[in-house]
Amino acid sequence: MTTRRGLHVVEPGLLTTVQDLGREGWASFGVPAAGALDEEALRLANRLVGNAEGSAALEITLIGPVVRAAGDLDLAVVGGSFGPAPGRVLRLEDGEVVSLAAAPGTARAIVAIGGGIDVALILGSRSTCLSGRFGGFEGRRLQAGDFLAVFPASASPLEEARVDLPQPGEGGVVLRAFAGPDEAEFDAGARAVFWGTTWKILPQSNRMGLRLGGPSLGHVETASRATEGTTRGTVQVTAHGHPIVLLAERPVTGGYPKIAVVAAVDLGLLTRTPPGSGVRFERISPTEARSLLAAREARLRALIGART
Amino acid sequence: MKEAGEFAWLLAFEGDEAHANEAARGAAASIRRSGLPGLVDIVPAARTVLVVGSPELDPARLAAFEAAPLHAAPVVSLRTHEIPMTPDGEDLDKIASLAGLSPHAFVEIFVQLTFTVGFLGFSPGFAYLYGLPEAFHLPRRGTPRVAVPAGSVALAGPYVGIYPASTPGGWNLLGRTAHRLFDLRADPPSLFAPGDRVRFRL
Incomplete structure (x- = not known):
C-alpha cells in the first residue's frame, strides 16, 4: 500500500501557515507579496533538509503545532526555539508525533520538510495570502485534521549541521x-x-x-x-x-x-x-x-x- | 527620488493629483518597457512610482524617469470596461443628498461619467478610479465597516472603487456589481490595469 508522504496537523498552534519567499511582481495589481516573515530562517531551514532554498515550508507563531508524520520525514525548525531540536534536522518515522512547543521568549520559526510542501503555485508562489484567502493550504491558517502532502525529497539533509540565528535578549x-x-x-x-x-x-x-x-x-x-x-x-x-x-x-x-x-x-x-x-x-x-x-x-x- | 528600502526607490511627480498620477503611470510603463536589469516590482500610485529592485538595479538609471516620465511614447490604454451596477448601496441617500441631488438624479449623472484607473492597491484587484467631479468628493466614513460586501461600488475623496472581495472598508457605498474583478485563474488576475477606462451602466 502506498500512502502519500506528508504531515498531519494534530493541533494547529496559534497561527501556522504555508509560506515560501513570496510572490513578487504583482504589487501593481494590488496583490501583497506574502511569504515567510523570516526569509533567512526559511532559506536555512530548507537547506538543512536538502530542499531548494525557496521551497514551501510552515511558518509557526507563538504556540507551535503538534504534527504526525506520514512516511519518514526530515524536519528542520529554524528561527525561534520550538520543539525538541531547533536549528537541527529532526528525523520523524512514519506515524511519529512531535510537539513543536515554543521555548519562552520566542515568537516565530520556520518548519521545513524534506521535499517541500506540495500545494499549488499561485502567481508564482505557494505562500498563503491570508487577507486575500488564497495560496498556501486553502488560503488559510492550518486547522486540526489538515494533511500537507510533501514532494519527494531531492537531496540529503545536513544531519550534522546546526543553525543558530540571533535571538532576542532579555531587554528586547x-x-x-x-x-x-x-x-x-x-x-x-x-x-x-x-x-x-x-x-x-x-x-x-x-x-x-x-x-x-x-x-x-x-x-x-x-x-x-x-x-x-x-x-x-x-x-x-x-x-x-x-x-x-x-x-x-x-x-x-x-x-x-x-x-x-x-x-x-x-x-x-x-x-x-x-x-x-x-x-x-x-x-x-x-x-x-x-x-x-x-x-x-x-x-x-x-x-x-x-x-x- | 527617495530611498524606500535597500533596493527600492520612490519617484515623485508634481501637479494636481490627476496629472501627477498620469505622469506616474507613464513613468511606470516606461520603466517596465526599459528592460533595466534588476527590476522586481513597479508600483504606480497616486503621485509616485515605487520601484523595487535587486542589487543589480542602478538607481542612477531610474532618476531619468522621474525627470521625464513620458520620454518614451505616451501610454494610451484602449481598454474600456463597462461595469453593470445595481444602485442600492447603503450610503446612496447620503451621497446624493451631500451632492444636492435625489438618489435617482445622482445615479443618472454617475452612469454618464468615464473613469480612469489610476492605480491598484489596498487589496488584490482594488482599483482607484479618477474622474469623479469635485462636487461628489466625500470624506470616507468616520468608522470603517467591518465587512463591505464583495462587488460594492464605493466613493471616497476623489476616488471611485469597487471592492473585489469582502473586506473591512471605510468608503461610502453607492451600489454593487456581480462583475468579477479579480480571478486567480486569469492572466493577469486583475480585470483592471492602470490607464484603463471604466464606465458604469444600470
Missing part, C-alpha cells in the same frame, strides 16, 4: 534602521522620540505589520496624503503618532508617512521577538544597510551553496 532587540522617505515631515522632537524610545511590540501585531507601543510621535496629517507603494521593513506612523513596522503581507499601498526603514538584515530578528518585548532603533545609512545585506548574502551563499 536593537534594530538597525535608516531614514524613511518621509522623515522630513516629522519635526526634530518627534524624530528624537522615535530614535530614543524603547518601543514595545503590541499583541495586535500580525503578518501585515508589527504595532509598536510607546509615546505618540504627535498628530500626523494623513487625510491629504497621497497613497503610495509600501516596502517591507518600512516604519509608518499612524494619524495618532504610533509606529507600525510593515511586514511581508502588508497591503501594497498605504497613506501613512514613513519615518524609517528597518535594515533587511535585522527583519528576521524582529519577527522572532515576541509581543511585549522592547524594540530600539539604531540609525545607520542606507549604504551601510546595503553592505550588511551583501555580507549576509555572501554568508548565506557559502552555507547554502549554489542550490536555488
Whole structure:
C-alpha cells in the first residue's frame, strides 16, 4: 500500500501557515507579496533538509503545532526555539508525533520538510495570502485534521549541521534602521522620540505589520496624503503618532508617512521577538544597510551553496 | 527620488493629483518597457512610482524617469470596461443628498461619467478610479465597516472603487456589481490595469 508522504496537523498552534519567499511582481495589481516573515530562517531551514532554498515550508507563531508524520520525514525548525531540536534536522518515522512547543521568549520559526510542501503555485508562489484567502493550504491558517502532502525529497539533509540565528535578549532587540522617505515631515522632537524610545511590540501585531507601543510621535496629517507603494521593513506612523513596522503581507499601498526603514538584515530578528518585548532603533545609512545585506548574502551563499 | 528600502526607490511627480498620477503611470510603463536589469516590482500610485529592485538595479538609471516620465511614447490604454451596477448601496441617500441631488438624479449623472484607473492597491484587484467631479468628493466614513460586501461600488475623496472581495472598508457605498474583478485563474488576475477606462451602466 502506498500512502502519500506528508504531515498531519494534530493541533494547529496559534497561527501556522504555508509560506515560501513570496510572490513578487504583482504589487501593481494590488496583490501583497506574502511569504515567510523570516526569509533567512526559511532559506536555512530548507537547506538543512536538502530542499531548494525557496521551497514551501510552515511558518509557526507563538504556540507551535503538534504534527504526525506520514512516511519518514526530515524536519528542520529554524528561527525561534520550538520543539525538541531547533536549528537541527529532526528525523520523524512514519506515524511519529512531535510537539513543536515554543521555548519562552520566542515568537516565530520556520518548519521545513524534506521535499517541500506540495500545494499549488499561485502567481508564482505557494505562500498563503491570508487577507486575500488564497495560496498556501486553502488560503488559510492550518486547522486540526489538515494533511500537507510533501514532494519527494531531492537531496540529503545536513544531519550534522546546526543553525543558530540571533535571538532576542532579555531587554528586547536593537534594530538597525535608516531614514524613511518621509522623515522630513516629522519635526526634530518627534524624530528624537522615535530614535530614543524603547518601543514595545503590541499583541495586535500580525503578518501585515508589527504595532509598536510607546509615546505618540504627535498628530500626523494623513487625510491629504497621497497613497503610495509600501516596502517591507518600512516604519509608518499612524494619524495618532504610533509606529507600525510593515511586514511581508502588508497591503501594497498605504497613506501613512514613513519615518524609517528597518535594515533587511535585522527583519528576521524582529519577527522572532515576541509581543511585549522592547524594540530600539539604531540609525545607520542606507549604504551601510546595503553592505550588511551583501555580507549576509555572501554568508548565506557559502552555507547554502549554489542550490536555488 | 527617495530611498524606500535597500533596493527600492520612490519617484515623485508634481501637479494636481490627476496629472501627477498620469505622469506616474507613464513613468511606470516606461520603466517596465526599459528592460533595466534588476527590476522586481513597479508600483504606480497616486503621485509616485515605487520601484523595487535587486542589487543589480542602478538607481542612477531610474532618476531619468522621474525627470521625464513620458520620454518614451505616451501610454494610451484602449481598454474600456463597462461595469453593470445595481444602485442600492447603503450610503446612496447620503451621497446624493451631500451632492444636492435625489438618489435617482445622482445615479443618472454617475452612469454618464468615464473613469480612469489610476492605480491598484489596498487589496488584490482594488482599483482607484479618477474622474469623479469635485462636487461628489466625500470624506470616507468616520468608522470603517467591518465587512463591505464583495462587488460594492464605493466613493471616497476623489476616488471611485469597487471592492473585489469582502473586506473591512471605510468608503461610502453607492451600489454593487456581480462583475468579477479579480480571478486567480486569469492572466493577469486583475480585470483592471492602470490607464484603463471604466464606465458604469444600470
